[in-house]
Amino acid sequence: MRKLLIAGNWKMNQTASQTEAFCLEFKAKGLQGHKVDILLSPSFTSIPAMISILGDTPVHVAAQDMCYEDRGAYTAAVSAEMLVDAKCSHVLLGHSERRQYFHESDEGVNLKTKQALKYGLTPIICIGETKEQRESNIMEEVIKTQLLGALADLSNEEILKTVIAYEPVWAIGTGLTATPEQAQEVHRFIRTLLEERTDMETADQLQILYGGSAKPTNADALLSENDIDGLLIGGASLKVNDFFQMIEAGDKLNS
Numbered sequence: 001m002r003k004l005l006i007a008g009n010w011k012m013n014q015t016a017s018q019t020e021a022f023c024l025e026f027k028a029k030g031l032q033g034h035k036v037d038i039l040l041s042p043s044f045t046s047i048p049a050m051i052s053i054l055g056d057t058p059v060h061v062a063a064q065d066m067c068y069e070d071r072g073a074y075t076a077a078v079s080a081e082m083l084v085d086a087k088c089s090h091v092l093l094g095h096s097e098r099r100q101y102f103h104e105s106d107e108g109v110n111l112k113t114k115q116a117l118k119y120g121l122t123p124i125i126c127i128g129e130t131k132e133q134r135e136s137n138i139m140e141e142v143i144k145t146q147l148l149g150a151l152a153d154l155s156n157e158e159i160l161k162t163v164i165a166y167e168p169v170w171a172i173g174t175g176l177t178a179t180p181e182q183a184q185e186v187h188r189f190i191r192t193l194l195e196e197r198t199d200m201e202t203a204d205q206l207q208i209l210y211g212g213s214a215k216p217t218n219a220d221a222l223l224s225e226n227d228i229d230g231l232l233i234g235g236a237s238l239k240v241n242d243f244f245q246m247i248e249a250g251d252k253l254n255s
């Protein structure tokens, strides 16, 4: 059985001192012995604050992006080596906000995926269709292009070290959630694509997260679906109680 992953994406929120306050309150709730994997993805500037408090807990810390090059004249970029040194274990790649506002391409996501794997970071590759794409019935094509683009040239062993996050763009930060059935249908489609790209054993083991207005009231129903292996949570991960409740929802299903 695939372990569930409950992951928070803080986007451009929380200063270092706000991060400290969150982490102290979060830690006090009890972070040991959960059945699910837990991950938080703060801004670069808050990573040290988070590690200083959560570094001795099982919580994984991820960056929200990184550069595809090792080092050098890439002003403002952050390298994989820097993230490893800062004690990140994962990195989000290709989030729809990066694609929409910063012109992230499938080729760029692919380069970054390879770079993350080279440094032992787990890439969480985000894919998903817009409302217009869903309505014009090109959703499957869009998802296939994004998925296979991100995984281009990777071996099955490398693909096994990635996590996929399906995030319908129309559901991110909008309060609109895909119904568990809608999400399951796309997750199944993604797993079938992964099976074609790799093999059944690899596709069976890969974690596919759902993201898009996930919250305590819908976490249980989403996580109960066969091919939904966790959640990537924006807004609700900024509230300690909400995020913790979603971890508990996962615990119940993983026990």
Ligand code: PEP
Pocket: 009, 011, 167, 171, 172, 173, 174, 175, 211, 212, 213, 214, 232, 233, 234, 235, 236
């Ligand atoms: C996200 O940022 O990946 C996300 C899913 O955001 P929200 O939960 O706020 O929709």
